[in-house]
Amino acid sequence: MKNVGLGLQTVPVRILLILCAPLVFACASTNRLVDQQQKALTSLKATVTSVCTAWLDGTVSTTYARTALETAGILLEKERATISRSPDALTDARIASLTESQNQLARQIALLRKALADSDAAAIRRQIATAGSRPRQVP
């Protein structure tokens, strides 16, 4: 009766399970981190392009656009800090790719802020075009 089922009562299996448990948790935690970071990055990219598009359309003021970009930059910094604290930051390919995208967005925000300060609409258009297609207009 002792070894019925999966044999969980045998000592080696128990040890294996105990050793694997942190790995399973670590993997789940990494997946969660990647998922959260991906969503945050998508949201910030969309925010930046929407704010700039609205500014180009003359719908929002320069003051608001500047504040919104500054806040987006702060939020991005927080995300970058979170990802750099992850123990898998240097080994996981997905995290490496996310980090690269975050750095790219940080550079883009810095350039957009400068262009905004100079009221350089052409530079802002260029930056948005570089980042991808012009975002969908807010419905």
Add this chain to the structure above:
Amino acid sequence: MKKIFNLLLGVVTSIGGFVEAGSISTAAQGGAEFGFALLWAIAVATIILAMLAEMAGRGATVSKQSMAAAVRQRFGFHYQMIPLGAELIIDLLLLAAEIGGIAVAIRLLTGAGFQWWVLPIGLVVWLVLWFGNFTIIEDGVGLLGMITVSFIVAAWQLHPEPKAVATGFIPSIPDHDLTRYAFLTVSIVGATVSPYLLNFYSSGAIEEKWTEPDLWINRTTSYLGMGFGSIVSMGVLVTSAVVLGPLQIRVDSYEQAALMFVPAFGRWAVTLFACALGVGCFGAAIEITLNAGYVLSQSFGWPWGIDKARRDATRFCTAFTVVLLLSVLIAVVGFDPLQMTLISVALTVVIMPLVVLPFLVLMNDHQYVKQHKAGPLANGFLAALTIVGALMALVVIPLEIFGG
């Protein structure tokens, strides 16, 4: 005729304090991330709030005692210290979040860092309380709060699919981010059922000298007034769902939330959003500060009342001044106002059983409510709410960690 006018005014002005940093941020986040799926949570939370407010008002009208004073008398001073301590902590954090919300609203319009505005805002709140009376404060704040109706106008102009909106009133389980969904559900309940609203409402019944024949006014004001506020919150959620959802913009800052007004109001979008946020938070800041003075004075048996001469209620005035000062200090340190809102909302849920349980006892106490006791339906509701509140209190902190 005067009573009808006062009733209508009461219903309309209930919006003051209802639509504030907590309800705007949680509804905006819910809409952006889950579409209309969390409308049911606002509806349920409003029913809970309206029922509790009606009971608090009824008890205060009949017994001439606010909730805090009644709890102290019925359960003793030592018990009262627990909800008092919890409520004060939440009031401090919520007040700091509301002050932060006003400061962010000003930043949206001026671009100047929000911490610069914290001290002047604190001073304005204090001046309004020092020189105002209850009618001016309640009606003034409420009427100014009408600007938050712009959320309903925005939702209306965006023509959301009626069937999809209606489906949002049926509780459902999402196909993604279940933890986040659960966290936002609990947060919406916490943001709506604020303990300060209940004690403020019952203290207001005493300030306005309601008598037993006015109980119908209490009933109408609580249900229609809270219902009106709830429709504004739903307006926030629907607008956010229609505008921010498809763009995959999450509401992690008020600057992102402001974008929800762009399609509906164009060039006026940011100005209107900032005004709605600022006025909503200002109303809540006034009410929370006043409530802190009420709850402290009522718990310690000090003379209280905003209509009293300041020299006749010195400890009451000192109490609200100190609480306001502490909150200003918290806000000036520079915590993110949105994060602080979410933390205080989660803490509100933690103390919910402590808030609801006394209702169950007091609303069946002949000394407190005389013949206006709770019926079987109300008792069933309170018992269920105590249990559900306790469950939510248990899960809210893990949810905050994993889904917040």
